[in-house]
Amino acid sequence: MQDALDGRALYEAGCASCHGSDGRGAPPDRIAFDDPLPDLTDCSFASREPDPDWIIVSKAGGPVRGFSDVMPAFGEAFDDDQLQSIMDHIRTFCTDRSWPRGELNLPRALITEKAYPEDEWVWTTGVNADGPGAVINELLYEKRFGARNQIEIALPFGFAQTREPRAAGNGASAADWGAGLGDIEIGYKRALVHNLETIFSFGTEVKLPTGDEARGLGDGELKVEPFLALGQIVGGDGFLQLQAGTELAVDGPEREAFWRAVFGRTFTSGEFGRAWSPMIAVLGSADLEDTSRAEWDLVPQMQVTLNTRQHVMLNVGVRLPLTDSDVRSTQLLVYILWDWFDGGLFDGW
């Protein structure tokens, strides 16, 4: 008698006719459709897809995540345990364990850097809710290479009110707004260790003094920012993300330490639906010469997936200064994130 939880046998019975016994896809002359089949042995592709996403596609068919309807729905044929055992078999096709699994790709928080290496475009906008007017935008491009590495470049630009009011008689006016470039950042990140629940990475960013300091759009100094980042899955849908590092001026005495913690949980609406991830972040930073005067912020936020493929996301939050709130502004923050490896920006809606 066939073991009901023999993933290989179930895969052979239900999936191999199209996906091939080796996971590379059946030869074109053996199938009656033109849609390309994914190569399940390709670690770069397979490792980043979490089991729950693949189970949903297998249960409800390709269209549930914006894929072809040639990929059938198996919800009637297999129960959850059987689908899980099929996934466990599919996972044997990628034999290189150095690729961190997609389960560890936790929802991206505002400000706090993730431990997971990503292929993303992120557009963030921050608007001061009080104090001097400022609208800061950042366009961020991240690209993975190899199993564990990622490079990134961030281009900030914005509009801000000049901090010093003009000389008497000239009065501050709408004319005091100016546009400018911020400090361009180039970064590298590497996942050092990971298992199915934890990922720990090292990264470093270089901040170029391209910003318009007079407009508050940069520090005007070359800075290096080494950091450590941790992602931890807690009880299935919950997560904790930590980041800590230092920001060191290359030519000056400035040395700052920062630490950030994000707690969150993902909820899905409907069995196959949208993912909502409320998060709360605590941010701290201090001058290394005088750590007694640390600055603290709280950032409540909500990330939501926008499309069926779930690779375009929105996050809305507010950065509330807990210290020096008389001189530091409350900031409204929004980002749009496109995980470009999963498809075009307009695919899978």
Ligand code: HEC
């Ligand atoms: C009739 C052919 C066919 C059968 C049978 C089939 N698939 Fe598929 N499957 C496809 C095609 C075609 C795609 C690609 C869809 C696309 O990219 O738009 C696909 C895609 C997938 C994906 C999505 C991968 C991604 O891009 O994230 C998963 C997961 C998957 N199949 C799992 C299975 C499993 C598990 C079984 C067996 C229980 C199975 N398939 C049986 C044709 C099939």
